[in-house]
Amino acid sequence: MKNEVYIIIPTYNEAKSIPFLLGQTVKICLEHGIDEKILVIDDNSPDGTARIARDYKENYPHIIEVYQRKEKLGLGSAYRFGFSKALQEKADYIIQMDADLSHNPRSIPRFLETCKNSDLVVGSRYVEHGRIKNWSLPRKLISRAGSLYAKNVLTLPVQDTTSGFRCIRTSCLRTIAVNSIRADGYGFQIELLYLFWKHGLRIKEIPIEFTERRMGKSKFSKKIALEAFLKVLELRKSN
C-alpha cells in the first residue's frame, strides 16, 4: 500500500540530531493521522548518521527508510534521489526537511493542509509571523539578501526563496522534469521554485519558526553561496 506523504531528510554528519528528529516526526504524524514514510538519505557520513538512523528504524520498520550512498554527492542529488522514490511509489505529497532541527516537524500538518489547494508550499522566515531564532545579525543579513536577490532577479512570487522546508504535490515533479535540476545547496531550492513558477504551478508561502542548529556543523560555504548566485543569473538568461 502506498504512503500518502514522503518526508525526505538529506543528512551529512547529523548523528546527534537524527534520533530526536525521527522520534518527533513520527509522533507528530501519529497525532495528526498522517500516513508517512520518512526517507533519510545519507552520504556516508563519517559520524555514523546512517547507522544511528538504521538503529532507530528498528522501532518503526514500516515508516523509516535509510539510504546510505557511497560518497558525498550533495544536497540536490539527495533530493533528486528522494523525489524519484516518491514518484515511483506515487506518494501524494513530499515534505522537504533539514535534519539539524532548524525545521520543526510540528509544522508538517500545516504544510499538508495548505498543499491541498496548491502545488508547492514554502515555509517562510520572511512573511508575517515567520521567525529566525538564534542567528547572528550577519547570518540573517546574508540569508535575507540572498533570498531577495533571487526573488527580484527571477521575479518569483515568494519572499523566502532559499528555504529548505517545503511541501510538494508529487505529481508536479513529472511536469517539471526534476532531473533537469543540476544545482546543489541553496541553488537547488531556488531552481526548483523557479521551475514551479515557470510552469504556472500554484505556490503558497506559510510562516515558519526557523531555529539555528544546536548540534553538528553547518555545511553553508562560500562555494554553495557562489553556486546559488550564478544559478540565478543562468536561470534569468535562459528565460
Ligand SMILES: Nc1nc2c(ncn2[C@@H]2O[C@H](COP(=O)(O)OP(=O)(O)OP(=O)(O)O)[C@@H](O)[C@H]2O)c(=O)[nH]1
Ligand atoms: N545527503 C546529503 N545531505 C546533505 C549534504 N549537505 C548537507 N546536507 C544536509 O542538508 C541539510 C541542510 O544542510 P545544513 O548544513 O543545515 O545547511 P544550511 O541549513 O543551509 O545551513 P545552516 O543554516 O548553517 O544549518 C542538513 O540536513 C544536512 O545534513 C550532502 O552533501 N548530502
Ligand SMILES: [Mg+2]
Ligand atoms: Mg541547517
